Amino acid sequence: MKKKVGIDDLAVYIPKLYLDAEELAKARGIDPGKITKGLGIEKMSIPDAHEDAATMAAMAALQLMKKNNLNPKDIDFIHVATETGPDAAKPISCYVQGMLEQVYGERCLDHIGAPETKFACVGATYALIDRLAYIASGWNKRKYAIVIATDIAKYDLYSSGESTQGAAAVALLLKENPRLLAYEPEFTGFGTVDDRDFYRPIERTTAVVDGQYSIGCYLRNMRIATDMYKNNLIKFNIIKSDQENLSDKLDLISFHSPFPKMVQYAFASFLIHDWRRFPRWDNILSKIGPEPPRKGLTNVEFYVSKDYKRFRSRFSKIEEFRDEYNAKVANSLIALKLIGNSYTASVWLCMASHFGNGRDNLDDKRLGVCSYGSGSSAIACSFIIQPEYKEVIKKIELMRNLSRRKRISMEVYEDLHEGRFKTDESVISPKKEFALDYIGKEDKNVGYRYYKYIE
Numbered sequence: 092m093k094k095k096v097g098i099d100d101l102a103v104y105i106p107k108l109y110l111d112a113e114e115l116a117k118a119r120g121i122d123p124g125k126i127t128k129g130l131g132i133e134k135m136s137i138p139d140a141h142e143d144a145a146t147m148a149a150m151a152a153l154q155l156m157k158k159n160n161l162n163p164k165d166i167d168f169i170h171v172a173t174e175t176g177p178d179a180a181k182p183i184s185c186y187v188q189g190m191l192e193q194v195y196g197e198r199c200l201d202h203i204g205a206p207e208t209k210f211a212c213v214g215a216t217y218a219l220i221d222r223l224a225y226i227a228s229g230w231n232k233r234k235y236a237i238v239i240a241t242d243i244a245k246y247d248l249y250s251s252g253e254s255t256q257g258a259a260a261v262a263l264l265l266k267e268n269p270r271l272l273a274y275e276p277e278f279t280g281f282g283t284v285d286d287r288d289f290y291r292p293i294e295r296t297t298a299v300v301d302g303q304y305s306i307g308c309y310l311r312n313m314r315i316a317t318d319m320y321k322n323n324l325i326k327f328n329i330i331k332s333d334q335e336n337l338s339d340k341l342d343l344i345s346f347h348s349p350f351p352k353m354v355q356y357a358f359a360s361f362l363i364h365d366w367r368r369f370p371r372w373d374n375i376l377s378k379i380g381p382e383p384p385r386k387g388l389t390n391v392e393f394y395v396s397k398d399y400k401r402f403r404s405r406f407s408k409i410e411e412f413r414d415e416y417n418a419k420v421a422n423s424l425i426a427l428k429l430i431g432n433s434y435t436a437s438v439w440l441c442m443a444s445h446f447g448n449g450r451d452n453l454d455d456k457r458l459g460v461c462s463y464g465s466g467s468s469a470i471a472c473s474f475i476i477q478p479e480y481k482e483v484i485k486k487i488e489l490m491r492n493l494s495r496r497k498r499i500s501m502e503v504y505e506d507l508h509e510g511r512f513k514t515d516e517s518v519i520s521p522k523k524e525f526a527l528d529y530i531g532k533e534d535k536n537v538g539y540r541y542y543k544y545i546e
């Protein structure tokens with residue numbers, strides 16, 4: 092019999108510092124409305140001097156283990172996904188193992204598998220599918236696997252990407268018969284195109300991005316993946332014919348959110364494509380005018396063309412769109428407005444934000460996950476929310492943690508960004524947390540990172 096596998100619980104780690112978006116805008120001579128309203132970002136989380144993607148991952152894992160009272164011997168895998176790992180050879184997962192053993196006891200996790208997956212912001216979704224397939228196959232020797240998405244989104248100072256930075260880690264607890272979300276593996280759709288919208292050469296700490304082009308790539312790949320997802324629903328008779336809408340089968344959706352407005356672009360593009368078959372589509376066109384013709388443009392060129400953007404913007408203002416957006420997407424962005432981009436972690440933070448801000452009964456609802464990673468690949472998949480979910484989400488505490496952060500000045504932000512603080516010059520001294528202690532300087536350990544749990 093097919094096993095039910097999925098996400099049993101999750102834990103989120105957000106750095107304790109943030110930069111106010113209006114302050115950044117003023118310092119850069121930009122109208123603040125462009126960042127707060129245009130992109131939808133109010134605050135950006137900024138890692139302190141003792142933090143990196145590895146400490147954030149370990150903090151999320153520790154929180155997950157503590158709140159579920161997990162015994163290390165019940166953990167089969169710690170699988171990390173990141174695109175901002177500090178080492179090109181050693182995976183963060185192994186650093187995380189070492190950090191957790193400082194708390195739970197030496198060698199207590201030496202039995203685990205500990206891979207790292209990289210594919211820009213979609214990496215954790217690939218890692219999750221791998222681990223769930225492994226559990227479903229029955230090859231696992233222990234009950235739990237932990238997948239951690241951890242990233243620091245960082246662009247050059249004064250670049251157009253600067254206002255879409257942020258940082259976070261999310262740890263997902265996976266098992267058979269999960270309490271939170273059961274995965275629907277048969278429907279998953281992929282959309283992959285070898286492209287150069289965003290990348291980070293090994294020698295750089297900041298990403299190189301062609302901003303508008305990257306938006307087009309996101310929309311193109313998402314279309315390929317959601318088309319495949321829909322075809323799979325048709326194959327399994329969930330959608331009865333090509334004429335039925337996909338959106339009607341999804342109760343909530345969590346999109347990758349590099350900035351909240353991007354999710355609005357993505358959801359609008361998704362609905363425009365989905366609703367063309369809608370009996371009332373003609374009525375919608377009568378309000379907003381006809382769709383612009385493609386005129387031989389490639390998909391990316393079309394998605395970033397002025398005509399299409401204007402059409403999508405008009406569509407985004409109509410009641411039919413607003414109702415659907417408010418019901419299925421808006422709650423996922425409440426936390427994201429206060430965090431910024433966090434690459435692999437973002438789509439899972441959106442999911443946590445849905446649970447942290449929704450009031451309806453979500454039992455048995457279908458939650459769609461639309462994950463995108465530059466380079467480029469999109470995954471469209473779904474989960475069914477489980478009856479025990481209410482107990483699980485009580486302890487997610489995302490919004491409370493966001494309200495307890497410290498605002499930093501532009502000067503401190505720039506010093507942290509440029510690595511001018513030593514690891515022991517943190518803005519908030521670490522307490523009950525993992526910290527980067529020092530970086531090796533000798534022949535045999537040059538560049539090696541030493542981490543410590545600070546009581």
Ligand code: HMG
Pocket residue numbers: 122123124125126128129130174210211212213251252253254255289300301302303305306309347348349350352353404432434435463464465466
């Ligand atoms: P930009 O090109 O300077 O912004 O930077 P814009 O001109 O497109 O304006 C953005 C919005 O602000 C527009 O809204 C403007 O009208 C509005 P829209 O019309 O589209 O609804 N606006 C204003 N609103 C109010 N008051 C004002 C005002 N002025 C303008 N005064 C861009 C935006 C995203 C390109 C830039 O920030 C960037 O390069 N960011 C990094 C790249 C990125 O996030 N790409 C997203 C897709 S790729 C992706 O998601 C993958 C990624 O996460 C990486 C990975 O996979 O690892 C990035």
